[in-house]
Amino acid sequence: MQRSTTLKRRLSCTDLESAKAMRSTLIQWPRAGSPLLMLSAEKDGCRSNSVYNPADDRVDETKSDLSGYRFLGSSGKWFLVVDSQLKLYIIDVFSEGRIDLPPLESLKGSLYKIERVGENKVRNILFSDLSPGDPHTAEDLRGRLWVGHNKEDYVVVWHFEMNDFLGFCKKGDDHYREILTRTDVRRELRGVKDMVLKGYSLYVLAIRDFVRHLDLSGHGEDGIKDVSENHKLPMWMPSLSMDEQVRVNIDKITSSSESIAVTRSGQVLVVYSYELGNSQRDRMFHLYKRDPKDLDPNTYLTRLLEVHSLGDEALFLDLGTTVPADHTRGIEPNSIYFTRGDRIRHRNPSRPDICVFNLTTKTIKHRHTLSNFNVKDAQWFLPS
Template sequence: MDSPTPKRRLSCPDRESAKALRSSLILQPKGGSPLLMLSLEKDGCRVYNPADDTVYETKSDLSGYRFVASSGKWFLVIDSRMKLYIIDVFGEEERIDLPGLETFKGSHFKIERVGEDKIRHVAFRTLSRTDPSTAEDVRGRLWVEDKKGGDFVVLWLFERSNYIAFCKKGDDHYREISTRDGVLGELRGVNDMLLKGYDLYIFATRGFVRHLDLSPRHDGFIDVSEKHSFPRWLPPLSRDEMERINKYKIISCIESIAVVTSSGQVLIVVTYELTSKDRVFHLYKRDPQVLYPTTYDTMFVEVHSLGDEALFLDLGITVPADHTLGIEPNSIYFTRGDRIRHRQTSSLDICVFSLTTKTVKRYPCLDASNIKDAQWFLPS
């Protein structure tokens, strides 16, 4: 990234323990460097670069958006009127307008607007209506092809709804992925989901993984889930960790999923927040040597190392480590665990966890800032 000219300083109460933050126009960063999109309580949005411990302004005013998901330099955002867009955070007003939420075509209900900033669901058979939802209730995922004019896939859902809505480039409406009707019992519901290209992985509420192919060669999508998926139970923790849990009591236990890009292996990631400064992570994969051909049962084995890769939980993927880009090997980049399914006990915790040393690195000046939300992203 070129050295920008300071414009004005952001307030940082903890100036003695952290570098002063500079606010300036953000230029195109080095491709692949990890950055943080910060949503501030009162001062709009900023981008934080850990490499120089600096907060930058964006070229465009993005204060009216809530950031839902990202893919490279592109973000899926929603405004207060519940309108979705894809924006280039480094571009000058570069924005892709998406179909309105009310264009959703479902099998059991439709979406109608309530004023300018709320929507609700109306059942086709009974005409019953749900309580209104706002932009804060929308969760989603995004994938944008890494070339100019490339394809994209957008996913969104409301937490207690029985569907995921999706569209691709060129669509004028959203189609339905049912998460209940017509779905096997063990694959129903959504605890978390990730999108890698046209592959959608849904971590169902019973702990199994559903795999859907959304590629253009299919009319909509097809289910390519494996018969042997993750069971609901997890292996026991070590005696030392059990003692720590009993001592501190768990603030929160969060489960999510990720895809290790080198092999396409789906992992279960479990993090325990023991105190506000103490967090541990465990990675698990299915044991390919222990499969039962007539049942869904399988065994778990713990993954103790990601090797020369780093896991970005906001994106649900791993990428090769690269010291020149500031990507630390065998590490987990974390902000919060309820990116898809809201949990009252989850809280913002911007950190990098080393699987090698079992230690957490945080950013003191960001802790002192008035940050409402944050997401790691990897601009291409």
């Protein structure tokens, strides 16, 4: 059976339920490690998810039914997802593989507990005053995922935006543990603007622009070790060059974002992106790193240095990590793969901007084919 290379229509919720038996198992997916896009669309209150393959410019449905899931983060072919009833799973998007995760109400910690409010909402409660917070839905949940080789281990980290804790679990856990982000945390490391999960290392960009580094590999009820640098001041980005200032003055910035990424060698990068208000949806990126001389905790000034090249690597911002470039797999060197700048922390309503930015030429490639689809969200991923 030959599947059409485009999606002719959006399926209704009833259609989606009856379509499970009709899904093709003959789709030829690209080589392991080739970049794909998970696309999410919504129509009439019904969410549908599909996979876009840039190599042949087509959108396909997967073998398993992915309708109704929100995709929070990925690791290889595995995605951390949440359904409308706020149940978390790790799913293999190319098979029927699924790992059921503990319920959110299983959170164990010193300050907070979570209770369910009906089928589709939960709320967190501070033990000290037992006053409930505002109810959360699946749309409020953010998350990161790491899955080891052959699923020998995995780590899940999630949080509700504007809340003062993270929840995390590892393989074998029957509950989530609490990571406090304000109480009992050094002032400069409080809050969450962005986070990257690389193995057992969790990097958190704090509200004051310090980077918090947590080691989640420990055992026991806590299992958390703070290994953050003890630097004095936050990481200040240098001013834009004169050429950039002229360009910004001409075209008003309509949106901007600040996030972090971690290179293969473990170096933390600050990623600044802004969109200019014109018909071309022009977007620019700047990468920064700490000056090695400023890593001494006694250093007073901690200005960042701009990184003009990633060399033979590419940065996937949805993953927060760099990977080796590989033309045979369609991974372009010295490039940034982008979908949106508010993956973890939503400050203003935004829309996906699916593109690849080349740091050498300062040029950007958009996927114009996808403009025909009502894409609500998208994420780059690298199946392995």
